[in-house]
Amino acid sequence: MAIGLGIGVETQSKLMGTTAFQPAKLAASFTRYLIAAILFGVIAFAAIELTRGNGRIAMVWIPNAIAVAILLRWKVRHEAVFLLMMWAGNVSANLLAGDAPEIAAALAFCNAIEISVALALTRRFTGRHPDMRRIDDLMQFVFFAGICAPAVAATLAMLVLDMAGIPLAPAWLKWLVTDGLGMILIAPSLLIFIDAARAPRRLTKLELVEWPVIFACSSAVTIVVFSQTQFPLLFLIPLVVLVHAFRMGSLGTALAILKIGFIATFLTWMESGPIHLSDHSQDAQLMVLQAFLATAFIIGLPIAAILNKQRSMIDNLEDREARLSLLADNMSDAVMRYNMQGECTFASASVADVLGRPVHEFLGRRPTDNIHPDEMETIPAIQMRLLKGESDKERFTYRRLLDDAEGRPAFIEADCVLVRDAVSNEAQTIIVSCRDVSDRIRLEKKLVRARRHAENAASAKSQFLANMSHEIRTPMNGVLGFVELLLQADLPEEQRRHAKLIQDSGNSMMSLLNDILDISKIEAGQVKLHPEPVEVRDCIMSCLSLYAANAVQKNITLQAIVADDLPAQITTDGLRLRQIILNLLGNAVKFANEGDIYVEAKCDRDDLVVAVTDNGIGIEKQRLDAIFRPFEQGDTSTSRKYGGTGLGLPISRNLAELLGGSLSATSTLGQGSKFELRIPLKISDGHASVVQEPELAATTELLAGSRILLAEDHDINQILVMAMLERCDQDVELAEDGQKAVTAVMTAKAQGRPFHLVLMDIQMPECDGYTATKTIRELGISADDLPIVALTANAFADDREAAIQSGMQGHLSKPLKFELLENTLRQWLPTKPIPPEIAPQPMTQSGILEPQPVEPEPVEPEAVGPEVGKVTSMEKLWQARRSEALAAVSQAIRSGMNGDASLEELARTVHKLAGTAGMFGEEELGIKASALERGLKADLPNTERLRLAEALLNAA
Known part of the structure; x- marks a missing residue:
């Protein structure tokens, strides 16, 4: 009760932040220390009286060992006071033994020093809780507590014993031996007993029988040995100690040492036992007994500690092996081990599931003994790299020898690791972990096929878009081109209005086509950016100029606000930036009144x-x-009232993201909208690209008489382009294919009348425009000598790049506009300046385009008569081409669609029919002709081609 009350008061005092006086607790502590002092004194007196020889020093000094054991296992709050109390007990024992007061106090002080040194060194080097069952802790304790501490105390004690007149050297050795013997015999045994009492273990049934038998037999043997003086039977005692060490562990060994020590000391003191067989002095006999007890300890506890460590290691290995076996037997991967000869020495139970064969078929065999024929090169090569030490890790996938239960190929993924010795770094073994990845391989193959199909579909889509662009632009080229020629003729007002409506509808259709092609290219990821220096101010003013006329018609003022700190040039794709601004500006003009x-x-x-x-x-x-989603507008009424497809904003946002930026919108219904484009600001020091518009580029006038070669295989396009070029007073010569174009260029050069410009169609028979251009350049005619401009229905950026890479200098897409053609001619042919009074007026500083009225130049009827005649004669030419195409199709049907050469010629014929039928009101015929063309180019059976041909004839 006193102890509990003391703890409570102490805790309360700590909580209150005070250090109140606690008499009850001090009384309890003093009582415990007093009892310890009395016990220490009693044990010391007994040790002196029972084991003393002729000298002052005891045979085996026990009290110090007991004190050290207690202080190593129990935490004493006031250790110094505890040692002081034991010193008092020791002094009392010495006084009772007859020592003078000063000798008694001095010797007791030496014992206290010995205990302190033993505790300090043990705690410092072994730890505060040394385990005597561990050989390392036991040996360190023997050295520090059994040798060092007694040596220090013996040295101090010599000063005291010298005053008593005792010889120093023998006394120092006796002190060292007796105190050391007590430390190594008593302290370790007590520590083992205390640990066993704190953590008791349940004895097995065998131990419950074996331990009492061993204890009784060993006690009997010890008593027999020391109860007679006729035979030197001391050699039997080590056997007794070893039996305890091997069968009962450290606890049994400690018990045996104490038992043997007690029996040997008591019976020897009773003048019995083998020690008395020697006719020597009592001191000599005591030294023999000390040596015997030390031998018993050396034979017992160290061996028991070694066996305990061995047993612990074996238990750990067994536990580890059990865990590894549990993992190996239950893991989904198959684990195998191979020696450096390539033979399998271990295979887990999961091998049967993963590799499809029982474990015994792998043990002792090489991995190359049973492999699939498909892996005859892969597996041996990897095995040799591992066995030679060329590689430490390998991962590969292979097809196993046996297929799965459904007859499908089974695939295994193997991870191989070369294990090396930690010291010598020599290769020791190879560990292989295998898993069945058949499902993954099949899925990967499906993904590869799906990706291939997707790529083919994307390629087909891209080709389809290119074909559609060509198929639509080719007839539209004729429609818009001839409408433009008609508008330049002297037509009655009503016919001019009708022609203008045709032109507007055609332009709307081309705008829709361009938007669809753009969004398709973006979705297919086929848009390529071309960063270049761009002048933002000029780009904005150029865009404003295009919508100035529309804005004036709707009483709208266009204003540009450019910040002063805006760099003169930035690096971006100028064409895409301009496209975005035009889309946003076009929407603003369309929806504002x-x-x-x-x-x-x-x-x-x-x-x-x-x-x-x-x-x-x-x-x-x-x-x-x-x-911002394709084909969507603000609401359904928007498309009905304002028209449009809803593609402009989705295209603009996608282009903004491709430029690394964003496009966002804020709006209030009925009040207006604000669209904000953000792109990275990359300042450029280069020369900005100049974007020329028809309104701004026409500051020069073409000189007449330049020689132009037109390479075009389509007869109607030939008539149209030649009419436009002759309208510009240029001398035009025609070549129907690429080979003839090359011949014409080289012939003209040889005759000294070289061409000034070549308009080269891309898709032509025999030799396309790219090949023809490359041939001309390879023949030594440079771009400075002869510029070549592509003329094609494909309007993609890739087509423009291909044209430039082949050696061309420009690109004109169909349908061909007269103004664009005229500007291209101005760029590459001789020109002269236009007088300032008739030149286009520039935009004002405020950013508002001021359109100036221009009186139309009177046109003489005879000046346009030839063009009208050409347009009139085209109906006859169309009928002739139509009849030729239908006759060729009929002939192909009669021949059963046989002959590769004839089919290629037929494909070219119906290609021309598909491109021009729509111009003369036979759209259905054009669709059927286009379908037959694709069927002839594709690998279709003849029955399908015949069906398409008959459908064409029926449409005619």
């Missing part, structure tokens, strides 16, 4: 911000995200 439209450009940290603000119809907030 009057007022102002602002195009603002500024810098915002590392971004270029271009904002287009209008006061149009606005957009509902919940529809702002939808307008």
